[in-house]
Amino acid sequence: MIIDCHGHYTTSPRPHEGWRGEQIEAHKAGKPPPPRPRITDDEIRESIANGQLKVQRERGTDLTIFSPRAAGMRHHLGDATTSEAWASACNELIHRVCALFRKNFIGVAMLPQSARVSPKNCIPEIDRCVNEYGFVGINLNPDPSGGHWQDPPLSDRYWYPVYEKMVEYDIPAMIHVSASCNPTHHTTGAHYLNGDTAGFNQLMTSSVFKDFPTIKFIIPHGGGAVAYHWGRYRGLAQDAKLGLLSNLMLKNVFFDTCVYHLPGQELLAKVIPIDNILFASEMIGAVRGIDPETGHHYDDTKRYIDQLPLSATDKAKIFEGNARRVYGRLSAMIEKQSAR
Numbered sequence: 001m002i003i004d005c006h007g008h009y010t011t012s013p014r015p016h017e018g019w020r021g022e023q024i025e026a027h028k029a030g031k032p033p034p035p036r037p038r039i040t041d042d043e044i045r046e047s048i049a050n051g052q053l054k055v056q057r058e059r060g061t062d063l064t065i066f067s068p069r070a071a072g073m074r075h076h077l078g079d080a081t082t083s084e085a086w087a088s089a090c091n092e093l094i095h096r097v098c099a100l101f102r103k104n105f106i107g108v109a110m111l112p113q114s115a116r117v118s119p120k121n122c123i124p125e126i127d128r129c130v131n132e133y134g135f136v137g138i139n140l141n142p143d144p145s146g147g148h149w150q151d152p153p154l155s156d157r158y159w160y161p162v163y164e165k166m167v168e169y170d171i172p173a174m175i176h177v178s179a180s181c182n183p184t185h186h187t188t189g190a191h192y193l194n195g196d197t198a199g200f201n202q203l204m205t206s207s208v209f210k211d212f213p214t215i216k217f218i219i220p221h222g223g224g225a226v227a228y229h230w231g232r233y234r235g236l237a238q239d240a241k242l243g244l245l246s247n248l249m250l251k252n253v254f255f256d257t258c259v260y261h262l263p264g265q266e267l268l269a270k271v272i273p274i275d276n277i278l279f280a281s282e283m284i285g286a287v288r289g290i291d292p293e294t295g296h297h298y299d300d301t302k303r304y305i306d307q308l309p310l311s312a313t314d315k316a317k318i319f320e321g322n323a324r325r326v327y328g329r330l331s332a333m334i335e336k337q338s339a340r
């Protein structure tokens with residue numbers, strides 16, 4: 001089985017994103033939001049059948065761990081109330097996709113975060129998504145201000161209410177920022193990779209893994225700059241007397257394979273232990289074009305893994321085994337969804 005642990009609903013029906021615009025306009029005008037649009041099962045079916053499902057089939061992958069569009073979270077807009085309503089609408093839509101395509105998608109929640117609002121307010125949404133929807137993870141935005149970094153680092157106890165829930169439910173968090181509203185930080189070219197790198201560094205210099213020994217984080221986009229600069233982080237950990245970086249981080253931190261060329265994937269597999277790498281493509285996402293050097297889509301990351309000089313056992317870990325281990329509720333959910 002090939003499990004893609006990083007996909008977003010970037011093809012959601014237009015009225016859904018349209019409502020978000022109206023909601024924010026209403027908020028600015030001090031008015032209540034309009035009622036949410038009615039989205040039919042057929043609209044959802046069409047958006048998936050011609051989108052992510054088609055790509056899964058073309059590329060030979062089986063299951064996508066699926067969450068709302070990351071750049072669309074825009075936690076910097078509105079306030080805690082608008083974030084709650086928007087997260088609720090987005091997660092509900094993911095649940096409907098997973099219910100319509102039970103073998104192909106399993107959900108991950110976006111959280112109703114807002115800059116400088118305690119993430120305690122995310123707890124009811126996490127409870128709902130795990131208990132009612134069967135979601136197996138969350139996306140945690142370390143910078144809800146959208147590129148201005150106004151919240152405490154992930155090392156701070158500020159985030160502990162979310163960490164407690166992650167451990168209670170055995171759900172990992174993917175550290176995933178949203179759109180940047182800071183023009184110096186392009187959303188997908190800089191802010192995403194900065195968020196990944198900063199998140200890793202914040203956790204490295206923290207006592208989070210002492211306080212939560214079983215907690216798990218996924219650093220997407222191949223870990224930002226982390227794998228390329230592994231020696232720097234090893235040295236920083238050593239200078240700060242934190243011990244060996246691998247002992248410090250690799251029981252709790254995992255990297256996805258959203259690196260869009262073979263040399264990057266080779267580096268990731270060389271530097272990061274195989275047990276810590278999870279297959280992902282983030283299709284249909286940030287980079288949609290075809291690489292003229294290969295003739296294939298940049299985000300067709302399975303092709304790169306196929307080319308790595310690894311044993312079949314190691315490849316099976318990257319494609320399936322590691323995801324089942326990191327997402328503690330995944331195997332049970334796969335069984336439940338394929339049984340119906």
Ligand SMILES: [Zn+2]
Pocket residue numbers: 006008070176220282
């Ligand atoms: Zn993403």
